[in-house]
Structure formats: structure tokens, C-alpha cells
Amino acid sequence: MYLYGASGHGKVVLEIAEENGYNIEGFIDEDISKIMLLNYTVTHSVPLYAIDVVITIGNNKIRKKIVNGNPLFNYMTLIHPKTTVSKRVKIGEGTVVMPGCKINSEVNVGKHCIINTNASVDHDCAIEDFVHISPGASLAGAVSVGEGTHIGIGAVVIQGVNIGKWCTIGAGAVIIRDVLDGATVVGNPGRVIKMNESKYDQ
Incomplete structure (x- = not known):
């Protein structure tokens, strides 16, 4: 699983994924100044193949934009x-x-x-x-x-x-x-x- 958005919201969602036992590959974020977050690697390029993703960005408009632009992603639900x-x-x-x-x-x-x-x-x-x-x-x-x-x-x-x-x-x-x-x-x-x-x- 990848988490799309390496920010404070991403930290909280990461811990939910950990609590549920998911294997987390790291974060995706377009900000090239972000390298690591909570000891997970931040990558700056979006994979062009199917991956499991949770969008970890609080802004509703940006989440919708990401979903519309990435039809190959398999979006996971976290509780x-x-x-x-x-x-x-x-x-x-x-x-x-x-x-x-x-x-x-x-x-x-x-x-x-x-x-x-x-x-x-x-x-x-x-x-x-x-x-x-x-x-x-x-x-x-x-x-x-x-x-x-x-x-x-x-x-x-x-x-x-x-x-x-x-x-x-x-x-x-x-x-x-x-x-x-x-x-x-x-x-x-x-x-x-x-x-x-x-x-x-x-």
C-alpha cells in the first residue's frame, strides 16, 4: 500500500494502516523536499500501474483531483x-x-x-x-x-x-x-x- 500525501494527516493515516497490519511501501508526494516521513520513504513520481492507495490529504478538492487523474489506483478503506x-x-x-x-x-x-x-x-x-x-x-x-x-x-x-x-x-x-x-x-x-x-x- 502507498499513502498519497506526506503530511500531518498522512502520519495519522499511516498509523491506522499499521494498526490494521498493512504492508506499507511508503508515501507519494509531489513536493521534492520531502524525503522521509516517520521512517518511510517518500517518492515523487506516481506509478503508472495498478497499486493499492489511500489518499492522505485533507483537502477535499485535491482528493477528488487525484482520484480523477489516477484511474488505475486500487483505493483502500481504512478504519x-x-x-x-x-x-x-x-x-x-x-x-x-x-x-x-x-x-x-x-x-x-x-x-x-x-x-x-x-x-x-x-x-x-x-x-x-x-x-x-x-x-x-x-x-x-x-x-x-x-x-x-x-x-x-x-x-x-x-x-x-x-x-x-x-x-x-x-x-x-x-x-x-x-x-x-x-x-x-x-x-x-x-x-x-x-x-x-x-x-x-x-
């Missing part, structure tokens, strides 16, 4: 053993679930998502591809989160709320109503402070 994940949860390829997370019954998590440390996702939530749910964020039951959205650290979303595509939910925000595509929302209660005009054309 830290110290999580609570219902047997009725569906998790897509390339997604990483960090330690301490709780994901309850009938949740669907898309591809290449990050469910970060101690995040909580309750029953019947639907999380689309390339979403990042930050540490300590909490989603109540039946919340939907559109593609590419970033839920900030410690944010809270009440039950039944629909959050659109490529939104940014600020740290500690409390979301009590639906959020349109491309919105940046902050505060308690959450208020829109910016709309991305291009929305989700990434």
Missing part, C-alpha cells in the same frame, strides 16, 4: 480498530475512519471521505463522496451531507438537516436548518457568510 461502527454501515472505497469515531446504524458513507477523530455520525445519515467531518463534529440522525463538504471541528448538526455540496461548516457551528450548495456557514445558530458562486464545479 481504526478503536472505533464503534455499526454492522449496518456502508463505507465507500478510499474512506478513512479515525480513532474514537462512532457511526451508528444505517449510515451510508461515500468514497474518499474522512471521518476524523472522535466524530459522531448517528443513524440514517447519508454522507456523499469527498466529505471531511472534522474531529469532534456531531451529526444527529438522518442528516445528509453533499459531495465535497467540510464539517469543521466541533460542529453540531441537528437531526434531519440537509447540507449541500461543497459547503464549509465552520468550527463549532450549530446547524439547525438546511444549507444550500456552496455555502460557508458559521456561528450558533449557523448563518451563511459566503456563497461560492462556482458551487460544486470542481
Whole structure:
């Protein structure tokens, strides 16, 4: 397995892969100044053949760009053993679930998502591809989160709320109503402070 992205996020994902007993070949990163990370070699060229990969970059747009540009990769899913994940949860390829997370019954998590440390996702939530749910964020039951959205650290979303595509939910925000595509929302209660005009054309 290769980890694509030699950064702080990569360190955490590396340890999840180690905990799961994977044979890790090293990191891939375009930054030629990066040579080693946690005693693993960093290579700067992308292999042009099929390899097992987890993208270890927190930026949702960059993860999608890498996936679109590397159709030969076999994307692995990593779940830290110290999580609570219902047997009725569906998790897509390339997604990483960090330690301490709780994901309850009938949740669907898309591809290449990050469910970060101690995040909580309750029953019947639907999380689309390339979403990042930050540490300590909490989603109540039946919340939907559109593609590419970033839920900030410690944010809270009440039950039944629909959050659109490529939104940014600020740290500690409390979301009590639906959020349109491309919105940046902050505060308690959450208020829109910016709309991305291009929305989700990434």
C-alpha cells in the first residue's frame, strides 16, 4: 500500500494502516523536499500501474483531483480498530475512519471521505463522496451531507438537516436548518457568510 500525501494527516493515516497490519511501501508526494516521513520513504513520481492507495490529504478538492487523474489506483478503506461502527454501515472505497469515531446504524458513507477523530455520525445519515467531518463534529440522525463538504471541528448538526455540496461548516457551528450548495456557514445558530458562486464545479 502507498499513502498519497506526506503530511500531518498522512502520519495519522499511516498509523491506522499499521494498526490494521498493512504492508506499507511508503508515501507519494509531489513536493521534492520531502524525503522521509516517520521512517518511510517518500517518492515523487506516481506509478503508472495498478497499486493499492489511500489518499492522505485533507483537502477535499485535491482528493477528488487525484482520484480523477489516477484511474488505475486500487483505493483502500481504512478504519481504526478503536472505533464503534455499526454492522449496518456502508463505507465507500478510499474512506478513512479515525480513532474514537462512532457511526451508528444505517449510515451510508461515500468514497474518499474522512471521518476524523472522535466524530459522531448517528443513524440514517447519508454522507456523499469527498466529505471531511472534522474531529469532534456531531451529526444527529438522518442528516445528509453533499459531495465535497467540510464539517469543521466541533460542529453540531441537528437531526434531519440537509447540507449541500461543497459547503464549509465552520468550527463549532450549530446547524439547525438546511444549507444550500456552496455555502460557508458559521456561528450558533449557523448563518451563511459566503456563497461560492462556482458551487460544486470542481
